[in-house]
Amino acid sequence: MRKKIVAGNWKMNKEFQDAEDLMFEIVDELTEKGSGDTEIIICPPAVYLEMSSDIAAENGFMVGAQNLSQFDSGAYTGEISASMLHSMGITHSILGHSERRTYFGETDKVIADKVDQALKHGMTPIYCCGEVLAERQAERHFDVVRNQVSEALFHLGKEAVSQCIIAYEPVWAIGTGVTASSAQAQEMHAFIRSLLTEKYGMEVSEEISILYGGSCNAKNAAELFANKDVDGGLIGGAALKAADFVAIVNSFQ
Numbered sequence: 001m002r003k004k005i006v007a008g009n010w011k012m013n014k015e016f017q018d019a020e021d022l023m024f025e026i027v028d029e030l031t032e033k034g035s036g037d038t039e040i041i042i043c044p045p046a047v048y049l050e051m052s053s054d055i056a057a058e059n060g061f062m063v064g065a066q067n068l069s070q071f072d073s074g075a076y077t078g079e080i081s082a083s084m085l086h087s088m089g090i091t092h093s094i095l096g097h098s099e100r101r102t103y104f105g106e107t108d109k110v111i112a113d114k115v116d117q118a119l120k121h122g123m124t125p126i127y128c129c130g131e132v133l134a135e136r137q138a139e140r141h142f143d144v145v146r147n148q149v150s151e152a153l154f155h156l157g158k159e160a161v162s163q164c165i166i167a168y169e170p171v172w173a174i175g176t177g178v179t180a181s182s183a184q185a186q187e188m189h190a191f192i193r194s195l196l197t198e199k200y201g202m203e204v205s206e207e208i209s210i211l212y213g214g215s216c217n218a219k220n221a222a223e224l225f226a227n228k229d230v231d232g233g234l235i236g237g238a239a240l241k242a243a244d245f246v247a248i249v250n251s252f253q
């Protein structure tokens with residue numbers, strides 16, 4: 001059975017006290033409303049990982065990084081390695097987010113190296129893919145996503161790829177208030193799963209959770225998550241409000 005997962009991407013938001021308050025508000029909401037069998041992963045800014053993972057460990061959810069280095073260790077000023085994160089109990093990392101691709105020039109090759117680093121150190125990559133608006137308008141979205149998925153993941157063997165989570169995040173939907181329709185999300189998720197089936201077989205593809213991301217909120221999550229191939233969400237803006245985030249966590253039927 002595939003895991004249902006809701007991950008929150010806080011991006012570069014909140015100063016320390018506000019971040020800690022938000023963590024405790026999420027804990028309160030979860031205590032009151034529960035979370036069923038949904039796995040929860042919160043990805044705060046790196047400087048708050050320690051504070052967050054201490055709170056998460058006591059309250060049954062997980063914490064992930066938003067990024068990690070493609071290098072093992074050494075003279076890479078400003079970087080944080082997968083082994084450092086793993087040694088602090090950080091279990092997941094978002095990788096290949098469109099903002100990293102756009103503002104920090106991350107290529108599929110660099111992202112593939114980051115995926116390898118995460119897996120080498122026992123972490124779960126949350127690998128993001130998705131087309132920009134012009135690519136969808138030109139009907140190139142399937143080609144774009146096929147290339148992204150194959151270049152970052154298809155060098156992996158069956159066992160390694162089974163450790164990954166994939167997030168389909170159409171770039172035109174991220175932070176815009178424009179959500180992919182339920183049908184568009186299902187269509188792309190089924191396509192990604194078919195790529196995985198073609199490469200690794202059905203046993204593997206049926207085990208990999210594929211999350212939807214892009215203006216997913218407490219109002220539209222249930223419709224998106226009702227789709228057969230949508231196994232949850234990667235949530236940006238709505239993850240910054242505890243009540244909205246926990247409502248999304250509880251949006252599975």
Ligand code: PEP
Pocket residue numbers: 009169173174175176213214215216234235236237238
């Ligand atoms: C994201 O940044 O991964 C994201 C999905 O953002 P938002 O929910 O704000 O569109």
